[in-house]
Amino acid sequence: MNITDNNFEYLGMPKIVLMENAGKSIADEVATYLKHEKGIKNKIYVFCGLGNNGGDGFVAVRHLMGYCDYTDEISKSFGVTRFPSLHSEIIVILLGKEMEIKTYESKENFKILKNISELDFRLKIKEIACPNEVLKIIEEIKKYKKDNIIIIDAMLGTGIKGELREPFRTVVNELNNLKNKESKRSNLKIISVDTETKGIMADIVITFHKYKWDNNLNKTFNIDDKRIILKKIGIPPIAEYVVGWGDLKALSKINPDSHKGDNGKVLVVGGSKEFFGAPILSALACSKIVDLVTVASVKNTMDALRNYPELMGYEIEGDYFGEKHITEISELSKKYDVILLGNGLGVNKNTKSFVNGFLKEMETLNKKVVIDADAIKVIDYNNFNFSENFIFTPHKREFEYMGFDMNNIKNMGNGNGSNSDNINNIIDMDISNIDSTIVLKGKYDLIFNKNNIKINKTGNAGMTVGGTGDVLCGIIGGLFSKNDAFISGCCGAFINGYTGDLLLKEKGYCYTAMDVLNKIPHVLNIFN
Numbered sequence: 001m002n003i004t005d006n007n008f009e010y011l012g013m014p015k016i017v018l019m020e021n022a023g024k025s026i027a028d029e030v031a032t033y034l035k036h037e038k039g040i041k042n043k044i045y046v047f048c049g050l051g052n053n054g055g056d057g058f059v060a061v062r063h064l065m066g067y068c069d070y071t072d073e074i075s076k077s078f079g080v081t082r083f084p085s086l087h088s089e090i091i092v093i094l095l096g097k098e099m100e101i102k103t104y105e106s107k108e109n110f111k112i113l114k115n116i117s118e119l120d121f122r123l124k125i126k127e128i129a130c131p132n133e134v135l136k137i138i139e140e141i142k143k144y145k146k147d148n149i150i151i152i153d154a155m156l157g158t159g160i161k162g163e164l165r166e167p168f169r170t171v172v173n174e175l176n177n178l179k180n181k182e183s184k185r186s187n188l189k190i191i192s193v194d195t196e197t198k199g200i201m202a203d204i205v206i207t208f209h210k211y212k213w214d215n216n217l218n219k220t221f222n223i224d225d226k227r228i229i230l231k232k233i234g235i236p237p238i239a240e241y242v243v244g245w246g247d248l249k250a251l252s253k254i255n256p257d258s259h260k261g262d263n264g265k266v267l268v269v270g271g272s273k274e275f276f277g278a279p280i281l282s283a284l285a286c287s288k289i290v291d292l293v294t295v296a297s298v299k300n301t302m303d304a305l306r307n308y309p310e311l312m313g314y315e316i317e318g319d320y321f322g323e324k325h326i327t328e329i330s331e332l333s334k335k336y337d338v339i340l341l342g343n344g345l346g347v348n349k350n351t352k353s354f355v356n357g358f359l360k361e362m363e364t365l366n367k368k369v370v371i372d373a374d375a376i377k378v379i380d381y382n383n384f385n386f387s388e389n390f391i392f393t394p395h396k397r398e399f400e401y402m403g404f405d406m407n408n409i410k411n412m413g414n415g416n417g418s419n420s421d422n423i424n425n426i427i428d429m430d431i432s433n434i435d436s437t438i439v440l441k442g443k444y445d446l447i448f449n450k451n452n453i454k455i456n457k458t459g460n461a462g463m464t465v466g467g468t469g470d471v472l473c474g475i476i477g478g479l480f481s482k483n484d485a486f487i488s489g490c491c492g493a494f495i496n497g498y499t500g501d502l503l504l505k506e507k508g509y510c511y512t513a514m515d516v517l518n519k520i521p522h523v524l525n526i527f528n
């Protein structure tokens with residue numbers, strides 16, 4: 001959900017608008033539980049966390065004020081009754097201090113509530129930091145026996161990490177106790193926003209866009225019981241299919257306490273007498289992301305490698321990879337997290353037997369491998385069941401070498417996009433048995449495996465310059481050392497294209513693969 005939300009922002013949708021939609025949908029639902037009878041007061045307690053779940057709560061409160069109209073008292077003084085009488089009070093409890101609110105959109109919405117509460121005594125805001133203050137509020141709720149009590153849990157949503165911290169834990173425990181003790185009271189309801197804050201016994205959960213998955217229960221939250229209400233908040237399906245900065249934000253982060261090698265070790269296997277530079281480009285791109293990169297290649301590559309002290313080299317005998325190198329390179333690969341195979345390898349009988357034999361070894365060793373360029377062309381695909389440890393990065397022609405038909409690919413900027421009326425129809429073929437991830441390069445890149453499919457739209461015509469494919473392979477390999485295949489493929493395509501888009505602004509179409517790879521750290525930094 002966070003990826004989708006951020007990627008919709010990448011497509012131009014401000015998060016604060018989604019928050020508005022979410023908050024309004026909460027208010028519309030909660031309004032149906034308000035009591036309108038004379039003499040009954042609605043008391044709405046809204047417990048808000050410091051993230052965007054809390055922000056949804058703030059927006060809901062603002063909309064609820066519209067439902068809790070009491071202007072009849074004013075109008076009565078003019079001798080007319082304009083609105084039904086509805087006595088309500090809303091108490092917002094922020095679990096922390098205003099300055100601790102994490103996000104821009106949440107802060108903005110909190111400010112509006114503060115402005116309202118200064119003028120309207122029916123909205124009260126309390127900022128609490130310690131568990132004791134929670135107890136006071138619970139005692140207060142207990143006193144209102146006759147009132148219609150609605151408790152809104154906007155404490156934590158999809159951003160929860162680990163066990164509940166204080167004062168959240170006390171709030172959840174106390175609200176559960178309250179609910180148990182007062183179970184005979186039908187006029188007390190707990191309504192959770194988006195997901196139940198861990199452990200809370202909500203009567204109703206109002207969830208946004210899609211049902212949420214609970215990793216602990218290994219099932220969708222509450223889908224079995226009928227308490228869950230799904231609200232659409234204006235997110236179109238494409239937000240789930242586009243690659244954007246949401247994917248980048250979801251990449252694993254570097255641990256500040258890590259040691260050399262902890263952040264990835266990659267072995268690049270490629271190069272030949274003629275194409276000695278390609279594996280170096282991949283390795284340099286990769287070295288922007290991981291700690292250690294070694295290039296295993298022929299003498300010509302080793303000679304060129306001397307200019308790049310950040311890379312290590314492993315020289316093989318001869319001008320091409322061949323069958324005789326399989327054991328040696330497989331042994332070497334054991335020390336690395338990811339192997340990049342194919343750049344500049346060349347296509348001949350020797351490289352063919354090397355690639356097929358080496359990949360069999362990689363299957364046995366359970367190694368992660370990114371397969372690019374010439375390697376894609378020489379694989380006997382019938383002999384392999386490539387697992388989720390393999391990523392392929394073909395362009396259109398190489399894709400056909402893999403046994404696919406480009407005519408089955410729609411909406412890729414290849415001219416036949418208009419045939420596709422539905423995003424699910426992008427691939428018009430059975431991909432249910434593809435465990436590995438395929439990054440099909442094109443005007444728009446298509447990244448898919450049997451579980452996922454996404455389109456990347458970064459990049460421009462300047463990227464047709466030689467070497468950018470090698471750079472892409474290097475980025476993907478670097479990311480793959482610490483992330484799963486699909487997100488590595490998506491983010492690799494995004495980063496590579498995004499560097500190209502920045503370069504287009506700076507230099508027009510006259511940039512090189514070297515420019516692209518030098519821009520990688522800058523792009524990673526923007527989205528960190």
Ligand SMILES: NC(=O)C1=CN([C@@H]2O[C@H](COP(=O)(O)OP(=O)(O)OC[C@H]3O[C@@H](n4cnc5c(N)ncnc54)[C@H](O)[C@@H]3O)[C@@H](O)[C@H]2O)[C@@H](O)CC1
Pocket residue numbers: 001002004005018019022049050051052053054055056102103155156157158159160161162163164165166168193194195208209233235
């Ligand atoms: N994804 C979407 O499409 C949308 C999401 N929205 C809301 O945004 C929520 C996600 O927002 P956030 O990512 O800010 O995350 P949350 O608001 O769920 O929580 C993150 C905050 O809680 C704190 N926290 C995390 N784990 C904790 C723990 N164990 N104990 C105590 N505090 C803890 C963190 O410090 C962080 O500040 C969703 O659940 C939803 O309610 C909506 O605003 C609109 C659209």
Ligand SMILES: [K+]
Pocket residue numbers: 053153154155156157192193194195196197
């Ligand atoms: K919640």
